[in-house]
Amino acid sequence: NAGVTQTPKFQVLKTGQSMTLQCAQDMNHEYMSWYRQDPGMGLRLIHYSVGAGITDQGEVPNGYNVSRSTTEDFPLRLLSAAPSQTSVYFCASRIQGSTDTQYFGPGTRLTVL
Amino acid sequence: SQQGEEDPQALSIQEGENATMNCSYKTSINNLQWYRQNSGRGLVHLILIRSNEREKHSGRLRVTLDTSKKSSSLLITASRAADTASYFCATAPTQGGSEKLVFGKGTKLTVNP
Numbered sequence: 001n002a003g004v005t006q007t008p009k010f011q012v013l014k015t016g017q018s019m020t021l022q023c024a025q026d027m028n029h030e031y032m033s034w035y036r037q038d039p040g041m042g043l044r045l046i047h048y049s050v051g052a053g054i055t056d057q058g059e060v061p062n063g064y065n066v067s068r069s070t071t072e073d074f075p076l077r078l079l080s081a082a083p084s085q086t087s088v089y090f091c092a093s094r095i096q097g098s099t100d101t102q103y104f105g106p107g108t109r110l111t112v113l
Numbered sequence: 114s115q116q117g118e119e120d121p122q123a124l125s126i127q128e129g130e131n132a133t134m135n136c137s138y139k140t141s142i143n144n145l146q147w148y149r150q151n152s153g154r155g156l157v158h159l160i161l162i163r164s165n166e167r168e169k170h171s172g173r174l175r176v177t178l179d180t181s182k183k184s185s186s187l188l189i190t191a192s193r194a195a196d197t198a199s200y201f202c203a204t205a206p207t208q209g210g211s212e213k214l215v216f217g218k219g220t221k222l223t224v225n226p
Contacts, residue, residue: 048213080205100205
C-alpha cells in the first residue's frame with residue numbers, strides 16, 4: 001500500500017490565485033481530514049470527511065473548500081490564495097474501528113506571495 | 114483553539130538518557146494520542162491511551178494519563194539519536210470524537226550522540 005499520498009510537495013502561488021491540493025489513500029479508510037501546520041504550532045483541522053459525499057468544517061475552514069466524491073480522494077481547494085495561507089498542509093486518514101489511529105501524508109509546503 | 118499543550122517546548126538530552134514530555138488538556142476526552150514528526154515529514158502515530166486507562170507501554174515508550182488532572186506524559190527510555198524529532202499530543206474530545214483530533218504545539222526533542 002502507498003498509504004496516504006499528497007501532491008504537489010511544494011507550491012508557490014501569487015495572492016488571488018486558486019489551486020487544489022490533492023490527497024489520496026489506498027487503505028479504504030472512510031475518514032479523511034486536512035490540517036495546516038504553522039511554525040511553532042501544532043496541527044489545526046481545516047475540514048474533514050466521514051465518508052464519500054459527507055464533509056464538515058474543522059477549526060480553520062475559511063478560504064478552503066473540500067469535496068469527497070470517492071472514498072480514495074479528498075482534495076483541498078484554495079479559492080483565492082492569501083499570504084496567511086502560507087503553511088504546510090497535511091492530509092490524514094483514519095482506519096475504522098476503535099484504534100482511532102490517523103495516518104498522515106508527507107505534506108505539501110505552500111507559499112503564497 | 115489548542116487543547117493540548119506540551120511541556121517542555123524543547124528538550125535536549127544525551128543518548129541513553131530518558132526523555133519525558135508532558136501534555137495538558139482542557140476538556141473531557143475519549144482518548145489521547147502521541148505522534149512523532151521528523152523534520153520535514155508527516156506525523157507518525159506512536160501510541161493511544163483511552164480515557165479509562167492510566168498507563169500504556171509500547172517498546173521503549175510509556176504513556177500515562179491522569180484524567181483528574183487532565184494531563185498525560187510520554188516517557189522514552191534509553192533514547193537514541195534516531196528519536197530526535199518533534200512529539201505532539203492529540204486529544205479526541207468527548208464531543209466530536211476522533212474526527213476532530215486537537216493537537217498541541219509539540220515538544221522538540223534532540224538526542225545528542
